[in-house]
Amino acid sequence: MKNIVRERRELQGWSQGELAERLAVSRQTINAIETGKYDPSLPLAFKLARLFTAPIETLFDDEA
């Protein structure tokens, strides 16, 4: 799934580690999400959406 998590993170000036800490996940999890190699669960996607104050559909595109 395509996503703009990296772009939003960089807009905030956060590192992957900082974002990971805010979401209580590992940095490798954030990297896997940003590179599109891992699709987060719904709870984690909601956490991301709330953190970036953006709808989930804005952050993630399932290319349907």
Add this chain to the structure above:
Amino acid sequence: MNPFIDMIRFTPNEKTYYRRSLAPTVAFLAVMFVAAALVRQNRADWPFEILVLLALLPVLPMAWVMKVYIDYFQACDEWEKLIEIYGICIGVLAVGMVYFALGLLGLFKLVVLDGTWLAYGMLPAVMLVYTLGKVVGRWRHG
């Protein structure tokens, strides 16, 4: 960041797990050495039940390692759990298939198998292939 380096870097949870499992691993090796020496030297002198207990002593530190692993797995986030599942599935299924194949060869008397070493080697074999399975998981989803 180099994707290959990132793929093999430990997560904080993994670092904690390896640190916590060091003591029980060392304990396992020490107990294994002592138990083996005692059982071999005292086979004629000591009661059978004592020899059995001595032979099974290494199970205790190994159970400690398993407890540390369970604690680690419970602390894993969702991506880490996915990688662990890759490791466990590939480890168990691959070793299981090899053992099944060996069993067939033994059943048809095409090979002579040492059951003792097969039984003892299963857990180390699963642990080794589990590590390779995690590499596969990280390559696919890392």
